[in-house]
Amino acid sequence: MLPITDLGAGSGWPVPLGLRDLPAAQRQAPWTWDPLREGHLGIVGAPRTGRTSALSTLAAQLATRFTPTELHLYAVHTGSLLGLESLPHVGASVRGDDLPRLAQLLSILTDPPDPTAPVVPLRVLLVDDWDRVGEELDRARAGVLRDRLAALLRRGPREQLAVALTGGRAALAGSLGQLVSRRLLLLPADPIDLAMAGLSSASVTQHPAPGRAIDPSDGTEVQLATLVPEPTAARCAAYLRELADRLPSDARPVPGVATLPALVTVGELLSQQGVLVIGTDGTGSVGFEPSRGQRQIAVLGHRGTGRTTALCRLAHAIAGAGRPLAVIGALAELPTAAMAFGIEDADGLIAARR
Secondary structure, three states, X not given: OEEHHHHOOOXXXXXXXXXXXXXXXXXXXXXXXXXXXXXXXEEEOOOOOOHHHHHHHHHHHHHHHOOOOOEEEEEEEOXXXXXXXXXXXXXXXXXXXXXHHHHHHHHHHHOOOOOOOOOOOEEEEEEOOHHHHHHHHHHOOOXXXXXXHHXXXXXXXXXXXXXXXXXXXXHOOHHHHHHOOEEEEEOOOOHHHHHHOOOOHHHOOOOOOOOEEEOOOOOOEEEEEEOOOOOOHHHHHHHHHHHHHHOOOOOOOOOOOOOOOOOOOHHHOOOOOOOEEEEEOOOOEEEEOHHHOOOOOOOOOOOOOOHHHHXXXXXXXXXXXXXXXXXXXXXXXXXXXXXXXXXXXXXXXXXXXO
């Protein structure tokens, strides 16, 4: 095991993640990543070989070597990268099945950085278990989001974007392997994975220590650093939270993705002139603007998803704006100014329209 403290302090690129063994020179040297020179990073391995722990180490190293003004950190995962959001550099840590927040995150990363800013930060995206994230998006029929995520790999430091991902053998070959130029293969590895990396089973340690990896570019063994002994997800998360408490805060917040509240009341929503406010997007009130042509509004969903509640809120917003309101059917808690009609009361509705 290699504690992260053994990597030493420092700032800027390259970022050390472990130690490589150089037996010919009878010494060890830092194994580093510098996206400005080397491109995206791929940490490849089977489940439970330390992929998530490696990304947690990378996140901690980035947080200690850069300020939030210099580097913005984002993550997409399957619920594995816990505690990351406590770091002041992190704009969003999003689960792959949280489609609305993922779409917002991809928009942030796709937009070009502000060239007028005094310091243009490098945006680093961590993706834990690339293969599983893609499978979740496919199951959700969100192929567009999957394609947008993959398209980020075609961008690079010139657009102030770097990606560090973990995954299986797909990161060793094919289109994904061609886009990830800096790679590590975690041990123990399947013989097929070794062959795809251009390595033979005979050249690899048969019973590797936890955190051991191979650099496919030259075949050297690497010992990755860990945040804590026996780095479980919970222990790594606790380390990141403690690290966040020690880091200085930054006056300028990192552009992020809002988290929706589990419940919001009408009294918590800010009214807006000319807007029929119905809810929040996590940052402010949202609604419809009839003056801009938003006059035909459909509330859709399965039974039990809150269709009637949403329609009732919309009815109160219309009445509160001083607009005439007619309700067809049995809608509970009608505004006092509303005109109620039965489903078959066509004559009454026609008269009201006149």
